[in-house]
Amino acid sequence: MTENNWDVIVIGAGAVGENVADRAVQGGLSVVLVESELVGGECSYWACMPSKALIRSGLALRAVEKLPGAAEAVTGGINVEALLARRNSFTSNWDDAGQVKWVKKAGIGLERGHARLAGEKKVTVTADDGTVTTLTANHAVVVATGSDPKLPNIPGLIDAKPWTPREATSVKVVPESFAIIGGGVVGVEMATAYLDLGAEVTLFARSGLLNGQEDFAGEMVEKALKERGVTIVRTSPTRVERTADGVVIETPEGSFTASEILIATGRAARTNDIGLETVGLTPGDWIRVDDTMLVPDTDWLYAVGDVNHRALLTHQGKYQARAAGDVIAARAKGETVDDAPWGAHVATADHGAVPQVTFSDPEVASVGVMSHDAEKQGIDAQVVDYNIGWVAGASLQADGYEGQARLVIDRERQVIIGATFVGQDVAELLHSATIAIVGEVPIARLWHAVPSYPTISEVWLRLLETIGRP
Template sequence: MTETDPREYDVVVVGAGPVGENVADRTRAAGLATAIVESELVGGECSYWACMPSKALLRPAITRADARRTPGVMGGLSDALDVRAVLAHRDAYASHWEDDGQRRWVEGIGADLYRGHGRLAGPLVVEVTGADDERHTLTARNAVAVCTGSRALLPDLPGLAEARPWTSREATSATSAPERLIVVGGGVVAVEMATAWQALGSRVTLLVRGDGLLRRMEPFAGELLAESLAEAGVDIRTGAAVVSVSRAHGTVVAVTDAGDRFEADEILFATGRAPRTDDLGLETVGLEPGSWLRVDDTLRVPDRDWLYAVGDVNHRALLTHQGKYQARIAGDAIAARAAGPTPGRAVGEVPTAVADRGAVPQVIFSDPEAASVGLSLAEAEKAGHRVRAVDVDLSTVAGAGLFREGYRGQARMVVDLDDETLRGVTFVGPGVGELLHSATVAVAGRVPIGRLWHAVPSYPTLSEVWLRLLETYRDD
């Protein structure tokens, strides 16, 4: 073991994914000496095993689906994607699982990078164990920011470990398409990976414990996605809880609670996430190892004025863009508290993260896409709001038929009847992901219906759905 001299910084960031990078970028911009600790690749889950590689796998599938329904193009397409080319494109977007570019970025902002496993060793102290058991003790003068993210959560099932299941990491980095793939789950990862690998030639069976897909969105989202996946060839089984898994001679067998057996070459479990806090040293500061870290709106852990938990690890919104949003808030909050009172600003006047409560946008990059922001109708009613749902068939919008022949889709806005602002918006249909930011602005800004009438959508685009939603609200 090599012991180095203790190092002191203003801020120590544990985790160098997009969230940790953004915290460090903000604290460095404020002139605070900052160290970043990373045990894997700088750039994190999103860059190498989630956002980037998954969307690189999905884009060819969606482009082909659009082209197949575009007059003048649809007759001249091959039925099969070029799997080798798609995987090579994916590899490029994952930077071939090398982080040289991200490492140079960290150096460029003037932060110090420590490669190794970081653990808290008491208030404001982080111990880093690197290669060859090299150790560093980092002390923070102002703050430690935990940005370690989350990991795939595997259920405790007989035979699962021996069956060597895929998680989201294996699903986005596989080097070939399995002939047969079982996907267990009905959420975002399950839907996206079923879409991608079915398009790449796998015969996909989707085993869903509940009675439908995307249960956290409006019901029509899961219904339209299920119809499309079934048409593409995915075998969807709802009410199918997997109770055991085994692998023998290269074949995986999943058995459900109904006694049904399903065979495949690989099995992907997309059944939730867990915080990466089990070996973080939380016990040294009075917190429970393996727990999600509760925070206030400045992303600070209560009763520990030096500790921040940012991104997935706080369980507020497990989305990369929300984590980066939180990171900007947290970095600015750390900087403001470190600076103390300044002219025009008292101690304690720091930025707060408010979007996590009512204006979280999400896109599922399937075919069709599903996109939502804010509350669903059921969520708004449960929260006690007096609301009304306004629905429009997206195929009635002029731009829909131009976008894709036989366009199918649905839009809903949830209107707060007390102040006539939007509590939530959901779109399902090809290309609707690009509509979502307009909805996010409307929900986050609490833009009154009366003002939305003056945001005139261009004709003929999918955005004209806004005019149809407003007309339906007025006329009903």
């Protein structure tokens, strides 16, 4: 057994852990990352990057097909081999050498192995060869272990060896037919991708698609998927079995067979075997934190990213990480902590200003409070809708453009608290809405934010005209 002493120990070297470490190092502290898998984590190798690489080619192809003049130049379909090769380039062929090089260049230490908390400010790391290293922290330990797929309790499912998102995004041989259980973001995005890869897709979504979003978002995506040939089953499987002919999925509506089955029914905290019990927390639970990412009743333990269950999105986890790294450095040096709302050391945006894009076809981009949530929160909200297809820039973007925009407005404060856009290429509209919400820009002032013509952004003017002049 060997020992090491650091100012900060970060358990988990994914994008979130890397950001914590980088900010703390910039604040003058010594930091070590501990990672049992690939440095760079889920987003780099099995989630954000490879999944979007799988989706992008198909979106581009269909965009061209909607443009006379360009459409005639398209003489073939998706080249699966080339698409998968491009996907591989974004994962560096699942080699983390480049990420390790960045860690070293940033002045961050790295320990390979499985980390477990071993009491206050202490972490043990067990390497593949069984060697145990004990790390001690002068100031903080940060848990950034992320989340794992959550498997539903369906008889036979475990024995059927279902795919998780990892297998789906790292696919080498595309199955002829593909079943997906779950109608959330992962289910919708993988249905979109596997259609383009040439698979026959069946999607099981008992409660419909994209629950939690505005209703029209799931409805428009469902309509588009059905038109492209996806079978959508509005019931839950009652049994799953892998046979010589493939995976058989039994439901109240009948039996379905697919070559492979993907489980996309949510996430669970990756905290089962990281020693939470040694510091009075429950293994397997999400870790509750305050807005500086500090675990209550401690002055040294932090949790960032998926593991705190505030917003299971990479960009939001990195935002939390920046705040946490900065506040750890400030506290270590006895500097003033700016923990007021929207201060430098807090993740205020987690509360009502979280942006998210579903890379489906059409895309769904949303931020802030949905209309149904505003009502539940007792907010006197005005809901404003506009057909994006009526905007000149959208009609230029694609013939027959179909899209929808919605703003949710706090009548009392006269500011936007939520925005949703559905349609081709709407992801790039989202940051303007995010800025308006975070900045609490008055509706009256937004009239002076003039959108360029002819762009899809002109929908902002049309939405304001629908609201009417103050």
